[in-house]
Amino acid sequence: MRFHARVVFYVIEPIAIRKNDLWFTEYQTNAMRLGLRITSILKNIKTDYQQLLVVETEEYGRALILDGALMFTDQNEFTYHEMMVHPLLSSHPDPRKVLVVGGGDGGCVREIVKHDCVEEIYLVDIDEEVIKASLDFFPAVSEGLRDERVKVLPMDALKFIKDHPATFDAIIVDSTDPVDFAVGLFEAPFYRDVAAALREGGMVVAQTESPFVNRDLLSHAFLQMGTVFPRMFLCWGAMPTYPTGSWTYSIGSLGPDPRTIRRSPSARTQYYSSDIHRASFVLPPFIKELLRANLSQ
Structure with missing residues (x-):
């Protein structure tokens, strides 16, 4: 997991690159963001403490995301x-x-x-x-x-x-x-x-x-x-x-x-x-x- 004070939200959005294109976007600072194409959403719940999201990404495999911050992916x-x-x-x-x-x-x-x-x-x-x-x-x-x-x-x-x-x-x-x-x-x-x-x-x-x-x-x-x-x-x-x-x-x-x-x-x-x-x-x-x-x- 990681320590990142600025990330408190995330976006999952369609982008018109190809049909049914879905992306996860993390705003890592006020002026920088990371985008990953996702193929499926596996879990998306609000726990007693934070928003928990598990997605399948095209580049890095599965990813765990907490309160919009990317915790880790399978590949790295x-x-x-x-x-x-x-x-x-x-x-x-x-x-x-x-x-x-x-x-x-x-x-x-x-x-x-x-x-x-x-x-x-x-x-x-x-x-x-x-x-x-x-x-x-x-x-x-x-x-x-x-x-x-x-x-x-x-x-x-x-x-x-x-x-x-x-x-x-x-x-x-x-x-x-x-x-x-x-x-x-x-x-x-x-x-x-x-x-x-x-x-x-x-x-x-x-x-x-x-x-x-x-x-x-x-x-x-x-x-x-x-x-x-x-x-x-x-x-x-x-x-x-x-x-x-x-x-x-x-x-x-x-x-x-x-x-x-x-x-x-x-x-x-x-x-x-x-x-x-x-x-x-x-x-x-x-x-x-x-x-x-x-x-x-």
Whole structure:
């Protein structure tokens, strides 16, 4: 999933290119939009928390859309989910207990189960309909939810974290937009609760937007996390359907350096590798300048 404050609506519209032409259009910023030709609408409901849409696209296969923001598609979701998980778990000294906040689609869980050292995985997403939709329409994304190590809890993650101090080795914040029920997941008080829920030497990762069109959002989220965690790092990678195609991942650490690789996933990855791991932490000067005051060297 992704963090995008500006997208609160979407359009499904016919376009006179060929007969019965139907398109999904996401307004990614006030001046930029993404359009995908869709062949069918598989699910379109209003949950207790957001508008949930599943469509079949001609270019990227099936797509999950929440409140008008494109969460992922069949053809490229792996770039995001692998980068949300493997730089963190491949560098943690001993990640036995992992929490995923949000991410009801199960993509991050699928990647976590590739680490044999992990003994318990908790997925906490407030919207049970997202979990159901992924199980129904995205079996390759949600397959990890059936692993015996996984506990799926459709509830408020803020409350869950506060109720579990010093419990987890790693926490992955895979939230939707910072509006309504998710707004508290991107501020310092939440990260203080996250730090309290981590064991000694714990680490957290959160996706933090495009470094090109969402620089203010990136710097704000990084700064908020940096007020809590003594060590801060940023890595980045490709995500074709997100604004500008480049995405960032902020890592807060209570000790370990996420640039140090300690293990590899036990199963196949399509984007992540040891070379990608190392390269993802190499930042261009404009990003370094944006984050300089809070970036660990």
